[in-house]
């Protein structure tokens with residue numbers, strides 16, 4: 001009733017129109033990203049003499065262009081998954097530290113310190129990665145290869161610093177703050193009532209966390225991890241500086257192999273011909289679609305959790 | 314299993330705010346002791362000092378002595394976790410673990426304390442649910458989530474969960490305040506049965522309830538707003554309700570009754 | 572059933588497990604902080620040497636990778652212009668979208684769709700926004716590589732951040748304040764402009780600063796849209812420009828010590844700018860937070 005009175009009031013029309021329009025612009029941009037990537041990818045894909053989804057090599061600038069996303073997509077997925085496996089446990093630990101272990105007075109300041117990790121630009125991580133982490137990782141990598149070489153991931157005859165493992169480690173550091181921040185928020189929201197129920201039964205702090213905080217926080221942590229995965233897949237510059245830019249499929253994460261869609265775009269753009277640019281755009285389209293799916297899935301998990309939390313309240 | 318509790322000169326703080334002061338009393342085994350008093354006078358705070366739940370609130374601390382028979386609960390070598398394991402608690406609002414089934418809720422405390430065979434667990438869970446007068450209502454759906462029960466059923470589930478670990482004392486903070494009259498009666502009956510085996514302390518705002526279920530009643534009051542809460546008097550329930558020693562007690566009780 | 576007497580201590584296995592988890596949790600925090608300290612330490616240590624007047628006032632024109640000297644003046648100018656332009660595009664759109672979501676959306680289908688895609692947009696990889704501007708602005712419309720093209724790409728990354736933070740701030744404005752204004756017969760749009768936005772102002776400014784801090788360090792979108800140059804180009808609308816993150820990437824890729832030194836100094840400058848923005852934004856939030864007034 002009241003609303004309609006406002007709707008009629010003078011001057012409201014243009015303002016409502018502008019704000020609705022801005023929202024629609026946002027939707028239009030999302031749609032346009034998809035459309036224009038397709039528009040510029042198609043001619044290059046038509047010039048391709050191989051199958052885009054399965055081909056491993058990347059020679060779009062040749063007179064007979066041959067290129068495919070196979071090796072790049074493999075590298076993107078493997079490096080991001082490795083980063084996720086490394087980052088998630090640490091991030092959950094950090095989140096628990098801030099929410100349930102650190103002294104109250106320090107907790108928010110310490111949380112801010114972790115957030116600062118996210119404020120470091122990715123090119124700085126890249127620089128740090130090539131100059132410090134790459135040589136540093138040679139020792140631990142050799143160690144892994146010597147003693148755990150029977151595990152296929154750590155096997156192989158050559159061990160280098162510029163490896164899938166080093167790149168994944170940098171990615172892990174970069175996605176840690178986002179996973180930690182979201183997990184921390186959900187852990188802090190865990191109902192005090194259930195925490196006290198566990199404590200009153202004679203649970204230790206860890207048992208209380210296992211009985212009431214983790215079950216409550218699980219969907220939040222899952223979606224945080226998925227958002228982190230999306231980040232890792234799209235991360236460009238840091239890994240572009242580290243990956244040896246090879247075009248093969250190898251699970252030997254200590255060896256001189258590794259590349260990703262995003263890194264290849266950054267490294268290949270400079271010399272790309274028209275078909276080359278189109279090919280890079282086509283690979284970017286694939287990256288866009290993958291990250292879109294991962295992000296949408298993460299958002300659905302969060303939305304479900306919100307409903308659950310509302311139902312429980 | 315029931316034990317006597319002795320409190321001497323107990324103060325409790327929230328940060329710098331002193332919530333209760335100078336409380337001394339003896340709580341008899343195998344009996345029901347009721348705490349009554351106006352809102353904010355520190356009944357819940359005091360109850361929570363009896364199983365060291367007070368100190369889980371950041372900044373909260375306790376001074377004074379609480380003894381369970383001959384052991385000092387606040388002794389330097391006493392682990393608060395084992396105190397809470399020994400002195401069970403039921404909260405004002407039912408708080409079953411939402412992700413656990415009815416069975417797992419009741420078994421939760423047992424599983425913490427070492428391995429039990431499945432048949433042992435089955436036995437104790439059944440016994441506890443029967444003890445909480447809930448068995449007949451849930452025996453066909455033990456694997457359904459505990460959050461799917463009614464409020465009264467959830468509260469009895471919480472009681473079953475608390476007694477499944479065989480505590481020596483059971484503390485209840487307004488266990489019926491969120492319940493309808495029928496569930497309330499069910500829980501009052503349960504309290505009368507449980508006192509055969511347990512020392513029970515119950516906080517209530519309901520005078521009739523205190524009169525119906527308790528053997529002894531303690532009346533708490535605030536000297537003035539902003540002052541810490543104090544124990545005014547404690548005596549046989551019949552005496553408190555018919556012939557209290559203190560004027561304040563009489564005012565409070567008659568005010569509510571009249 | 573064993574009858575227990577007195578307070579039974581908990582088993583040492585349970586206590587040990589509790590301790591172990593505590594140690595692991597503290598360890599996790601240490602593990603997270605070590606790379607941060609390592610990065611900051613190396614950036615300061617390696618970057619401070621070339622943080623001189625020449626670095627801040629000169630470009631890389633006529634300076635080869637092997638030569639010492641040279642600076643990032645052209646890159647700093649470029650970054651400032653690009654970020655400013657990106658904000659000029661992203662802030663109005665983001666703010667209006669937030670106003671729509673809070674004041675006009677009324678939980679309808681459109682507002683839920685927009686809200687969902689704002690979240691999804693947060694996850695668009697920065698390199699993809701660069702590719703989009705490349706495809707749309709440069710390849711289809713035939714515009715030149717320029718600072719403005721970079722700003723377009725950055726603005727796409729800023730928008731969702733601005734929307735989310737502004738939305739949060741607008742939702743904090745108390746109902747009563749709005750209703751008091753409505754009761755005086757003030758139309759809704761004037762209420763928003765005169766009452767709601769000013770109340771949420773500092774919060775919105777903080778959000779914008781955090782968004783700027785986020786995009787100021789982005790490299791990938793610039794690489795694809797502003798290209799790379801060693802010369803000063805003050806005009807963001809014409810011809811290749813430089814950006815500070817791009818400068819770091821470019822110098823880091825050159826195989827000489829003098830170039831890598833310049834990369835470190837660029838990184839230090841970039842971190843100083845980004846951290847400063849972050850710190851100021853946090854300070855404003857902290858200073859305005861209700862917790863402090865208590």
Ligand SMILES: Nc1ncnc2c1ncn2[C@@H]1O[C@H](COP(=O)(O)OP(=O)(O)OP(=O)(O)O)[C@@H](O)[C@H]1O
Pocket residue numbers: 327330332350351352353354355356357358359370
């Ligand atoms: N978590 C807390 N932090 C700070 N102060 C608290 C906290 N809980 C209670 N208090 C304060 O301690 C005093 C006693 O509170 P308590 O909850 O024990 O009262 P009560 O007698 O149980 O009241 P009610 O009958 O309303 O449950 C009150 O002044 C209250 O404001």
Ligand SMILES: [Mg+2]
Pocket residue numbers: 356357358486
């Ligand atoms: Mg109370």
